[in-house]
Amino acid sequence: MNRIIFALDVYDYNEALSLSRELSNDVFAIKVNWPLVMNNGISIVKEISRYSNVICDFKIADIDNTNRLITEKARENNAWGIITHSFTGRRSLKAVVSAAGDMKVFSLVSMSQESFIDNYTDDLVKMSMEENVYGLVAPGNRIDILRHIRSMSGDLKIIAPGIGAQGGGITDAIMAGADYVIIGRSIYSDPEPLKKVKSLNEILGDD
Numbered sequence: 001m002n003r004i005i006f007a008l009d010v011y012d013y014n015e016a017l018s019l020s021r022e023l024s025n026d027v028f029a030i031k032v033n034w035p036l037v038m039n040n041g042i043s044i045v046k047e048i049s050r051y052s053n054v055i056c057d058f059k060i061a062d063i064d065n066t067n068r069l070i071t072e073k074a075r076e077n078n079a080w081g082i083i084t085h086s087f088t089g090r091r092s093l094k095a096v097v098s099a100a101g102d103m104k105v106f107s108l109v110s111m112s113q114e115s116f117i118d119n120y121t122d123d124l125v126k127m128s129m130e131e132n133v134y135g136l137v138a139p140g141n142r143i144d145i146l147r148h149i150r151s152m153s154g155d156l157k158i159i160a161p162g163i164g165a166q167g168g169g170i171t172d173a174i175m176a177g178a179d180y181v182i183i184g185r186s187i188y189s190d191p192e193p194l195k196k197v198k199s200l201n202e203i204l205g206d207d
């Protein structure tokens with residue numbers, strides 16, 4: 001079992017593909033974000049999906065129709081999962097869930113940095129559960145908030161960024177209720193990314 005989601009926040013096509021190939025057996029999924037997609041186009045999602053589950057971290061935050069259009073593009077390119085904001089409200093969230101089909105929808109309910117979303121986290125968790133998302137994004141470096149979100153969210157999967165470069169501890173996040181931890185810089189900035197992932201898996205007792 002692997003509980004690391006690798007945040008592939010690089011620009012370069014060759015680097016992205018070679019990291020994906022190298023790490024795919026030792027991570028649960030690869031998360032792509034705007035920096036990679038802006039430089040290479042959405043088709044990079046399909047290419048990486050040959051090696052790993054891909055989560056599109058597009059933090060979708062628009063009206064229902066635009067949310068649908070974005071979600072459909074991720075789905076067309078074989079994404080396994082998609083991350084959406086939820087503060088834009090129920091109608092926007094519903095559009096993502098319905099366009100996602102088999103893709104897993106993760107709803108962001110709190111950031112790893114303080115934000116105005118903090119004022120609405122409980123409402124966002126409740127709404128996300130009512131709208132049948134697969135999981136939530138919650139901060140792995142703000143442990144009390146993560147624990148609180150875990151206590152509210154039943155068996156929804158929680159994926160948690162904020163580990164390593166942003167100060168969070170990998171075991172702290174898992175102990176507080178994260179199912180998976182999202183890690184970027186601590187892995188891809190390491191001179192030996194595969195060795196780094198393997199050592200993190202060892203800390204978690206994962207193979």
Ligand code: 3DU
Pocket residue numbers: 007009033057110111112113137139161162163164165166182183184185186
């Ligand atoms: O800090 P790292 O390099 O380990 O990368 C974390 C990733 O998770 C990065 O893609 C960032 O955009 C994403 N993320 C957060 O860091 C914090 C959030 O609240 C949501 C997403």
